[in-house]
Amino acid sequence: MPRPVLLTVDDDPQVLRAVERDLRAHYRQDYRVLRAASGPEALETLQELATRGVPVALILSDHRMPEMDGVAFLTASLALHPSARRVLLTAYADTDAAIGAINQAGVDRYLLKPWDPPEERLYPVLDELLAEWHSHYRPAFEGVRVLGSRWSPRAYELREFLARNHVPYLWLDVEGSDPDVARLQATPEAGQGLPLVELPDGTRLSAPTPAELTEHVGLHTRAEQDFYDLLIVGGGPAGLAAAVYGASEGLRTLLVEREAPGGQAGLSSRIENYLGFSTGISGSRLAQEAVTQAKRFGVEIVTQAVTALRAAGSYRVLDLADGSSVSGHAVILATGVQWRALDVPGLAALQGAGVYYGAGTTEALACKDETVYIVGGANSAGQAAMNFSRYAREVVLLVRGGSLAASMSQYLIEQIEQTPNIRVELNTSVVGVQGQERLEAIEVHCSATGQTQTLDANSLFLFIGAVPGTEWLAGTLERDPQGFVLSGPDLMRGGKRPRGWPLDRDPGLLETSLPGVFAVGDVRRGSVKRVASGVGEGSVAISFVHQYLARV
Known part of the structure; x- marks a missing residue:
């Protein structure tokens, strides 16, 4: 396979040579570096590369060029190499245009001139973008x-x-x-x-x-030890944060995840309001980086379902689906939430055959040139709509309420309004589905008009709220009527400690009704349903674990 290409574009010969020099100095071993003196010339080069099947990993373009400015060029390049990472090189005076390009033209990052020294101001940015490109790039396949x-x-x-x-x-x-x-x-x-x-x-x-x-693809299903300092159930942002902080502070840490690290956040096509990532980051990439970080600190990760939690004296025990069990001094529950099922006759039979809960990350390319229907009005639905709009002919967002503003972040609302192939239908619910082997049509009802219509449909993605899935904790921990785990002050009723509480102190802030067991993230009653808050709770919980361990 040919080496991936890095393409730099600038009408100023001196700047073009300087960028090419710096790219070759750092990347020539793994990439082929090409240059073009204008947007039209660069488009010709990209067309030739596409015809020959040569992958383009990154395009670095100046903004102020006479024939075609950088934003227009990078926008046009999307059709030829949609997976390439795009960087706009600009002067300080053009930063507003650069930020607008990020929102509207698929630009991944902008860099200010001059970029010296490149070791500090150029290579770290490009390294991150190229790592993200490689995580999605599929060369000659051997897997x-x-x-x-x-x-x-x-x-x-x-x-x-x-x-x-x-x-x-x-x-x-x-x-x-x-x-x-x-x-x-x-x-x-x-x-x-x-x-x-x-x-x-x-x-x-x-x-x-x-x-x-599981084991055929290199995932671990059994713990290497019988006993750990800290057991973490759930590998979403909260659980991964707890694992990183716990292991980095010397705790022997085991993380047990039922399906895959990342939780619901791991299914997000783009998280744009997480601090430190000015152009956003995919949930998959965030989860992958967090897993790598956790393993670097010695966290052991096991793919298993936990069936029960119980106390054995001062120890806490997790029973696993394969019949084994593992013990520890303390437990952090970070199991997150599951998508709420849509109660429509016949829908369950079509799940996975045109009906999908969550982002359906593997289905985006399959929906090319189709109409995709998304049910929901919160951030997860908006992020999915933006992702599918890159592939589908049309994306229709079906929202039960009368406005997106009540449940969706303003930045997402603005992006949706600016995306021509996304259509929002308010006051609309799915009331029926049709199809035998696969989804063929959906029936939608508009509460504003009272009308119901049948629409041809191949793909329906559902984002209609979430439930905690904590039935396995019944009788062990106190939960609210919806199943969310109670912790800290929520356990105190009339100033009294929870029934059966054995210690001469009140439960800690994130501590559940079983001492030494803590709840963090979306599974906890009263939590803020955001990635950042989950990460914060997971990290803070480690301080409470240390306090607990100091007393036992």
């Missing part, structure tokens, strides 16, 4: 292959499992023309049932479950 139907719920489940666990895989639709499709369809394992998973060593698995696939 897991999945053969199946787009409309198979099991195939969708496997693709989501692999994607969320950052396991590189190649999706092969049985109706596609890829040579591997015919090859795999001719194998005996394919005759036993689809989807078929082929591993890098040639092993083929017929219709495996995610649990059956």
Whole structure:
């Protein structure tokens, strides 16, 4: 495969040579560096590269150019190499235009001239962008292959499992023309049932479950030890933050995650209001970086479902789905929430076959040139709408309320208003679905007009609120009627400690009704449903764990 290209564009010959020099000095081992003296010339180069199938990793363009300014050029380049990272090089006086380009033209970052020294002001920015590009880039493939139907719920489940666990895989639709499709369809394992998973060593698995696939792709399902200082249940932002801070402060830490690190935030196509990331960061990338950071500090991560929590004297025990158990001094619950099911007849049968809960990260490319329907009016729905708008012909946001302002951040509302292929339908609910093997149509009702209409639909994505999924804690911890875990002051009724509380002190701020067990993030009653607050609670909880351990 040819080396990925870094393309720099500037009409000033001296600046162009300087940028090319700095790029070659740092990146020539892994990338081919090309240059162009104008926007039109650069577009010709990009067209030729696209025709030859040469990947473009990054485009660095000056803003003030006579024939075509940098924003116009970078916007036009989207059609030729949509996955390339785009950087606008600008003077201080043009920063407003640069910020506008980030919001409207798909620009990933802007840099001010001069950028000396490049070791401090150029390379760190480009390194981050190139790392993000590589996380999505698929060169000649040597990893897991999945053969199946787009409309198979099991195939969708496997693709989501692999994607969320950052396991590189190649999706092969049985109706596609890829040579591997015919090859795999001719194998005996394919005759036993689809989807078929082929591993890098040639092993083929017929219709495996995610649990059956786990160890085959290098994920751990069993803890290496029987006892830890700290057990964390849930690998979303709150759980990962607790793991990083706990392990970095010397606690032997085990994190148990049922599906994949990142939680619901890990499914977000773009988080734009998280401090420190001026152009936003994908939930997948945030989760991947957090996992790497946790492992660097020695956190052990196990992919398992926890079935029960119990006390054994001063120890806390987690029972796991495979029948094993693990013990520790303290536990942090960071299990987050699950999407609320939409109560529509026949919808459950189509889940994974056109009906999806959450962002459906693996489905975006499959929805190219289609109409996508998204149900919900909060940030998660808005972020998904923006992501799908890059691929779909039209994205229709179905909102039950009369306004987006009540539940969606203003920056997202403005982006949606500025995106021509996103349409918002207010006062609208899905009341019916049609289809046997896959979704074929939806029935929507408008409360403002009283009318119900049937719309052809292949893809319906649901973001309609969340539930904590804490049934497994019933009888162990006190919860509110919705299932959210009570902690700290919420446990005190009339100034009295919770029933059965064994200690001569009040529960700590994040402590549950079982001493030494703490709740953080979305699973906790009264939490703020934001990534930043989850990370904050996860990190703060470690100080309470230390206080608890000092007393036992």
